[in-house]
Amino acid sequence: xxxxxxxxxxxxxxxxxxxxxxxxxxxxxxxxxxxxxxxxxxxxxxxxxxxxxxxxxxxxxxxxxxxxxxxxxxxxxxxxxxxxxxxxxxxxxxxxxxxxxxxxxxxxxxxxxxxxxxxxxxxxxxxxxxxxxxxxxxxxxxxxxxxxxxxx
Numbered sequence: 001x002x003x004x005x006x007x008x009x010x011x012x013x014x015x016x017x018x019x020x021x022x023x024x025x026x027x028x029x030x031x032x033x034x035x036x037x038x039x040x041x042x043x044x045x046x047x048x049x050x051x052x053x054x055x056x057x058x059x060x061x062x063x064x065x066x067x068x069x070x071x072x073x074x075x076x077x078x079x080x081x082x083x084x085x086x087x088x089x090x091x092x093x094x095x096x097x098x099x100x101x102x103x104x105x106x107x108x109x110x111x112x113x114x115x116x117x118x119x120x121x122x123x124x125x126x127x128x129x130x131x132x133x134x135x136x137x138x139x140x141x142x143x144x145x146x147x148x149x150x151x152x
Contacts, residue, residue, distance in 0.1 A: 003111055005058045012101040013058040016050065016073065019094055021142050023047030028147040046072065051139060057105065063116075066109050073102040 005013075024047035031040025050072045057066035080095040 003115060005108060006104075009058060009101075009104045009108055012097060012104055013054050015097040016054045016069075016101045017139070019076070019097060020047045020049075020051035020054065021139065023050065024143050025146050028143070048143075050076075054101070058108070061112060063109070063112055066105060066112070070102055070105045070109070073098050073105065077102060 024044045027040045027042070027044030027047055029040070030043060031037045033040075050069065053065040053069035053072065056062040057069050077095060077098040080091045080098060083091045084095060
């Protein structure tokens with residue numbers, strides 16, 4: 001039998017997905033202005049990719065998504081640390097979530113590699129569950145609901 005993700009990793013995954021939702025909403029709000037629409041869509045894509053890769057790495061045991069999500073979290077942590085050094089103490093909570101999730105991802109990566117070496121790594125089936133479909137609809141509603149406010 002293979003090791004499951006820890007409860008603390010699961011909780012911080014939801015925190016990271018929440019950050020991804022906020023980044024996506026921020027990117028979509030930037031894209032409403034014509035002179036910065038390309039940058040806004042890049043930021044929105046970054047946030048949406050963070051949501052998907054963090055979920056897939058934690059619950060689907062996907063190593064590639066784990067590497068991508070960890071890279072994104074390292075980039076976010078670096079930017080948030082710079083903002084903290086400039087005196088923006090409002091970024092302390094997102095910085096804590098990003099750094100903690102990054103460290104948890106690194107230990108999860110080591111665990112998955114160890115399981116792969118012993119031949120017990122089983123990636124989740126490719127079938128998507130009804131729970132995941134409802135979760136995806138909820139995430140889209142959480143993004144498009146507030147983002148539609150900026151397009152009015």
